[in-house]
Amino acid sequence: MPSVNHHANVPRQRAEWMRPTDDVILEYLRSYGNLTPKALSNLDVCTRGHASIRLNTLREVGFVEYVADTEGLFKITERGEDYLDEDFDASTVQPDDSQ
Numbered sequence: 001m002p003s004v005n006h007h008a009n010v011p012r013q014r015a016e017w018m019r020p021t022d023d024v025i026l027e028y029l030r031s032y033g034n035l036t037p038k039a040l041s042n043l044d045v046c047t048r049g050h051a052s053i054r055l056n057t058l059r060e061v062g063f064v065e066y067v068a069d070t071e072g073l074f075k076i077t078e079r080g081e082d083y084l085d086e087d088f089d090a091s092t093v094q095p096d097d098s099q
Contacts, residue, residue, distance in 0.1 A: 013089035017057070021046045025054055026063060026084055029076040034067045036074070060095035 012023065024045050029035055032043075037051035045051065055074050058064045063080035067073040082088035 012083060012086055013091060015090040015093070017095055018090060019054060021050065022054055022058060022063075023084075025051065025058065026076055026080050029064060029074065030081065030084060034073050034075045036072050057095045061090070061093040063090075 014023075025040060028040060028043060028045055032039075035043075037048045037055060040046060040051040040055075041048040046054070055064055058080070059066070059074070061079075062077055063083060064074045065077050067075050076084075079088055083090055
């Protein structure tokens with residue numbers, strides 16, 4: 001089973017619009033691969049509804065994208081990886097409609 005970093009003390013450059021679960025969702029996508037909101041709920045990350053909202057917000061800023069234009073199945077992008085690796089400042093982007 002992949003290892004997921006749950007440590008909130010990672011010095012990432014977060015943005016005000018981000019929620020605590022955003023880092024966890026991105027870590028799970030990096031570790032497990034493509035996931036749906038239901039899969040994140042099954043992994044006890046957050047509720048399915050909350051996962052859907054956060055994934056759509058993360059998609060708006062380019063941290064995740066749909067897999068093969070399939071709505072509901074998401075993968076992490078290079079920008080999302082860069083954020084997790086502390087190489088991208090999330091405060092430099094703003095979602096269209098922050099949740």
